Amino acid sequence: MELKVNGQLRALPAHASDPAMPLLWALRDGLDLTGTKFGCGVAACGACTVHLDGQAARSCVTPLASVAGKAVTTIEALGPDHALQRAWIEHQVPQCGYCQSGMLMAAAALLAKNRKPSDADIDAAITNLCRCGTYPRVRAAIHSAAARLGGARK
Ligand code: FES
Ligand code: FES
Numbered sequence: 001m002e003l004k005v006n007g008q009l010r011a012l013p014a015h016a017s018d019p020a021m022p023l024l025w026a027l028r029d030g031l032d033l034t035g036t037k038f039g040c041g042v043a044a045c046g047a048c049t050v051h052l053d054g055q056a057a058r059s060c061v062t063p064l065a066s067v068a069g070k071a072v073t074t075i076e077a078l079g080p081d082h083a084l085q086r087a088w089i090e091h092q093v094p095q096c097g098y099c100q101s102g103m104l105m106a107a108a109a110l111l112a113k114n115r116k117p118s119d120a121d122i123d124a125a126i127t128n129l130c131r132c133g134t135y136p137r138v139r140a141a142i143h144s145a146a147a148r149l150g151g152a153r154k
Contacts (some may be wrong), residue, residue, distance in 0.1 A: 046128030
């Protein structure tokens with residue numbers, strides 16, 4: 001089976017080709033894209049967030065069969081020069097860091113749709129859990145990145 005990931009068509013090895021396998025494991029164990037994290041496995045925490053055709057999706061509950069022909073984007077595609085990555089550093093968002101790739105992918109999906117998100121928009125879109133409690137910094141960094149991308153509020 002092939003997967004379109006980060007702009008490339010990648011062949012999945014046999015051990016990561018079961019159509020019922022969650023996308024998360026195909027990415028991590030099949031393609032060594034380990035930036036996407038396993039947290040809860042039941043679509044509750046958002047650590048495993050990737051984009052499917054530009055929409056944020058929880059890869060731990062997304063069977064491989066359902067992503068055939070879709071473009072998968074992972075944190076590895078959000079390079080260090082991306083406005084969000086820079087804002088994350090500027091605001092020193094990560095604490096333990098575990099949830100942060102999922103946070104960034106959720107934030108990227110939000111900014112792709114809404115260049116001027118309000119705090120309420122952010123709270124509605126970013127339902128990811130962070131046990132370190134970085135939520136205020138996540139919000140501040142999203143506003144910063146939005147400003148950098150030309151969609152500043154105020
Ligand atoms: S690991 Fe997928 S939502 Fe928690
Ligand atoms: S930074 Fe530790 S869980 Fe979010």
